[in-house]
Amino acid sequence: AMAKANPGRMSYGSAGNGSSPHLAxxxxxxxxxxxxxxxxxxxxxxxxxxxxxxxxDYYFDPGIGLAHAKAGRTKLLAVGSL
Structure with missing residues (x-):
């Protein structure tokens, strides 16, 4: 809702152009x-x-941030898997 209410004001990071997190x-x-x-x-x-x-503002993580989420330094919003 916040992203839709403020188009273009939020940013997300990925491991690079064309990476799986970028495509996600x-x-x-x-x-x-x-x-x-x-x-x-x-x-x-x-x-x-x-x-x-x-x-x-947010980040699509390939897995390296899990320890930070478990320690409470980041917040895990969703998990995707096949």
């Missing part, structure tokens, strides 16, 4: 009709660092 973010945008800005990183670790530092 674009699928979420297409299926929900929200518009957020993609910020590509050179790997998952720099994206996770910026998420924890507040530079991006």
């Amino acid at each position: 973010g674009e699928m979420l945008k297409a299926q929900t009709g929200m518009f957020t800005v993609h910020v590509p990183y050179r790997g998952a670790a720099p994206a996770l660092n910026d998420l924890m530092g507040g530079q991006i």
Whole structure:
């Protein structure tokens, strides 16, 4: 709801252009009709660092952030799996 109410003001990170997390973010945008800005990183670790530092609003994680979620440093919103 926040992303839809403020199109283009929220940003999400991924492990880089064309990565699985990037495509997941674009699928979420297409299926929900929200518009957020993609910020590509050179790997998952720099994206996770910026998420924890507040530079991006959300992040599609390939798995490296699970320990931070378990420790309460980040909040896990959803889990996707085949």
